[in-house]
Amino acid sequence: MAVVTTRESGFAGGTPVFLARDKEELQALSHSLEKILNAAAHQLNEDSFLLVYRQ
Amino acid sequence: MSMPWLLSHPDLAEVSLGTFAGVATRYLMLRSDYRQYPSYPHGRIIHLALGLIAGALGAVAVPALFDKNYTAITFLGMAAQQFRDVRNMERNTLTALDAQELVPRGAAYIEGIAVVFEGRNYLSIFAAFLTSLIVTLAGWAPGILVGALCLATAIRFRKGKKLEDVAKVEAAPVRIDGPNLLVGDVYMMNVGLNENRDIIGKQAIGFILTPKNDDARVTLANLGQRQAILHDVSTRLGVYRDDGEPMLLPMAKLGLASGKLGVLFLPREHDPEKALASVSSVPLLESAIRKPVEANRRAEEKAVRGG
Structure with missing residues (x-):
């Protein structure tokens, strides 16, 4: 559904990418998006979260 | 209405004793337990009324047959159709309710419950028929004895097998390793947010189910059986979710490598002992029981005999 990351490059394609300034904002953004989208936030690597729709 | 009066009308004694045995069997098997079904007074009335019909049909069949009235058998056929509808009704109701559950029962569990409802009506027909037959052949006292025996058999076989019969159930630690969540050595999922990791670390209880044989391995792998485990435990201990x-x-x-089943849930009531008891006593679903070992052995024996 969406990607949240602190890296400026590395993601391409049709998924919306949300840029975060630091780790704290990464958590906060992912948290908000998880609640808004009723999605599950998974950690892809140290700098990126992936929001996935489940059920 | 006194006993001698009843005895002077043997047909009535057969039918009433038979019907009573049928209804009593149905009543004994109609339990509302922790699964909370059928918990509603009207749900019970429906099933008791159907039990009465089943009992009466079974009991009336005997005097009708002794009267050489063989068309009575067709009524039993009609009854079977009626009780198949009971199965449909239960399936539809439960499927409709399942959409509103936080942890759904799943189609396999619903099918299992619906089949039980149908089967129990046939059992009450059978109890009524048998009691009525014995009253006709041997008098009311042996009839009552056979009726009581039917009730005892119904109580004895009311419960099916449980999960603990096919698998070893053990509590297992819930580990969070970076984003990875594991129960024992079974990988469960990737948890991203720190907030969720904290909640899971605090609330989660984990179990490892080790199959006792190769047949059990297939049963545990069945998705319907797994959903039934989750639903039952969630009903008994509550769920920490929305x-x-x-x-x-x-x-x-x-x-995948070991065939063990890792179970993770977040109960409202954090009581590992109760959780262990509830996982152990989850009913085995008829649709999940497979016997590949027996089937393969038979095929082998056949091949040996054929060759």
């Missing part, structure tokens, strides 16, 4: 929180969903995953 709609739209997919990260806090209880889940069961298979350790």
Whole structure:
């Protein structure tokens, strides 16, 4: 559904990418998006979260 | 209406004793337990009324047959159709309700419950028929004895097999290793948010189910059986989640190499002992029981005999 990351490059394609300034904002953004989208936030690597729709 | 009066009308004694045995069997098998079904007074009335019809049909069949009235058998056929509708009714009701459950029962569990409802009506027909037959052949006292025997058999076989009969159930530590969540050595899922990791670390209880044989391995792998485990435990201990929180969903995953089933759930009531008891006593679903070992052995024996 969406990607949240602190890296400026590395993601391409049709998924919306949300840029975060630091780790704290990464958590906060992912948290908000998880609640808004009723999605599950998974950690892809140290700098990126992936929001996935489940059920 | 006194006993001698009843005895001077033997047909009436057969039918009434038979019907009573049928209804009593149905009543004994109609339990509302922790699964909370059928818990509603009207649900029970429906099933008791159907039990009465089943009992009466079974009891009336005997005097009708002795009267050489063989068309009575067609009524039993009609009854079978009626009770198949009971199965449909239960399936539809439960499927409709399942959409509103935080942890759904799943189609396999619903089918299992519906089949039981149909089967129990046939059992009450059988109890009524048998009691009525014995009253006709041997008098009311042996009839009552056989009726009581039918009730005892119904109580004895009311309960099916449980999960603990086919698998070893053990509590297992829930580990969070970076984003990875593991129960024992079974990988469950990737948890992103620190908040969710904290909740899972605090609330989660994990179990490892080790199959006792190769047949049990197939049963545990069945998705319907797994959903039944999650539903039953969630009903007994509550769930720490809400709609739209997919990260806090209880889940069961298979350790592919070992065939062990890892179960993770977040109960409202954090009581590991109760949780262990409730996992152990989850009913085995008829649709999940497979016997590949027996089938393969038979095929082998056949091949040996044929060759």
